[in-house]
Amino acid sequence: MTHLDQTTHAHGASPDPLAHGGWVGAHWPGTLMEATGMEVLEHTAARTVISMPIDGNRQSAGILHGGASAALAETAASFAAQIHARETNPGKPAFAVGTELNASHIGAGREGTVTATATAVHLGRSSTVHTVEIRDEADRLISVARVTNRILVRPRHK
Template structure:
């Protein structure tokens, strides 16, 4: 079930779909559907002391993209919450942007699992992550 931007905003509560942390990191969601979610963050401002992209920044990008896809899959009456994230950092990124592409591994009734591949501007793989989200009924609104 594909949701439009207004419906996704209603579910996620953020028109940029990045949340407060993602927004502070400069995260942009470029494409969002149940088949694929793409987003990016700048390396600058998201580095560790050696000037390399912080591994936690890759994890924020990965979890955001997988969560957006899971929310689309869950639909209007359900929410998606991350329950497990793992990431393997393959190489350093020192400039430009890193782009994440999330694709579903499993889209079930209670769980959704995504693989997120993060690449640098040259297309080299920086990180591979896997996110599992639990899908549950949305809280009742007043």
């Protein structure tokens, strides 16, 4: 089952990552995105925005878990890279895979929702690099990350 096969759209139709808005409103049953409550708010190769509740994603001290922040950052950048992979390889089974994640946790998320904004730094033929800022509802910076993805194309079977 492919990533796209697993998705369902909030409105019942299959999401189209190449359409305007891509995976906005889609859900991924049985995945980390579902378990953490991530929601795609905006989706393009240049900029992808995903939110996540702090509740359910806390560490033992009661604040947002750094691993949850890292997962949110990688998800936002990878979704952006996925749409870039498909845009730059029309008609081919192209996809993106994460190769590097660097995250600095700057503030403590305590209540509400955090939002990750992945912004493209490099959109190449074989790789992408995005910076990701994670902010709380008061616009305080919680984490900043850099994510690199490799663009791959599955070989066609004859």
